[in-house]
Amino acid sequence: MGHRFFPAEGGRKFLVIDKISSRPYSPGMRIIAISNNKGGVGKTTCTVNIAGALHQRGKKVMVIDLDHQAQTTYHLGLNPKSIDRSIYHVLAEELEYRDILIDRGGIHVLPSSSILKDIELMPIPAKEFLLKDAMQSLEEYDFVLIDCPPSLGVLTMNALTFAQEIFIPLQVQFLPFHGMYNLFEAVQMVKKRLNRNIAVTGIIGTMYNASKSINREVIEETQKRLPGKLFTTLIRENVSLQEAPSWGKTIFEYKPDSNGATDYSNLTDEILERPVPQED
Secondary structure, eight states: OOOOOOOOOOOOOOOOOSOOBOOOSOTTOEEEEEOOSSSSSSHHHHHHHHHHHHHHTTOOEEEEEOOTTOHHHHHTTOOGGGOSSOHHHHHTTSSOHHHHOEEETTEEEEOOOGGGGGGGGOOOTTGGGHHHHHTTTOOSOSEEEEEOOSSSSHHHHHHHHHOSEEEEEEESSHHHHHHHHHHHHHHHHHHHHTBTTOEEEEEEEESBOTTOHHHHHHHHHHHHHSTTTBOSOOOBOOHHHHHGGGGTOOHHHHOTTSHHHHHHHHHHHHHHHSOOOOOO
16 A cells, blocks of 8 residues: 655745734733634634633633634524624724624624625725734733634735734645645745734644544644644544534533543643744
8 A cells, every 4th residue: 555645835925915013912812813724624613612611711712703604603602694793894994893792601702794705805905904903902811713714815814914823723634634735835924924923833633533544644744744733632523513513502511521522621721731932
């Protein structure tokens, strides 16, 4: 049996502007973009359940849904169709972020809606800085988690310009592994042109099944190519994680004794222990 082909990092270029972001935010606050340009890898599941675990540990958490599909909003039991104030109105400079904030059982949410996709079409200069500019006064949180859309467009660039850290959920299959390198390329350009302090500080292995050889191979290859990035905790395949969104609950609210709850609890402990990158 031959070896699988794991492609090397390429040299794709991204259109960005030459303006460097600095961070005026509270030094104790961690702003984390949860991003992967491939859909279906577990971004929303990670965002919601890490937020739930952090809240259980007494942390003050904000979740920003930056995807026009509004899956994080749905997952947290909120109906985007009944929300008339969303993150779109903040980015469009129509409202302050506090005007749309929803306290969802102690987790503060900036919800999304389908009109968010219109931001891409707005004739505004320096659109990559809309989120950062809108959140200048933010200071009262321990963690801010941003669920990004499955693309490298304007909304994801807003998240990367605002954040300090990036967590990449990686479905442990061949094609998602391949696609992850596109995000690493984009991060390097963002670091050069938009936000010198951004860094990929964690890769989260999702939908893991130890009985599948491809899952094991992808984990081994990730550890070899990106040492220190992959969290030790792997999120196992778990039906409860698939069911929880339909109830509008975190895994801890839906099935606290499930493997999914155990995995996200252990992952969150790792997140709290992992060193925070320092400003340049």
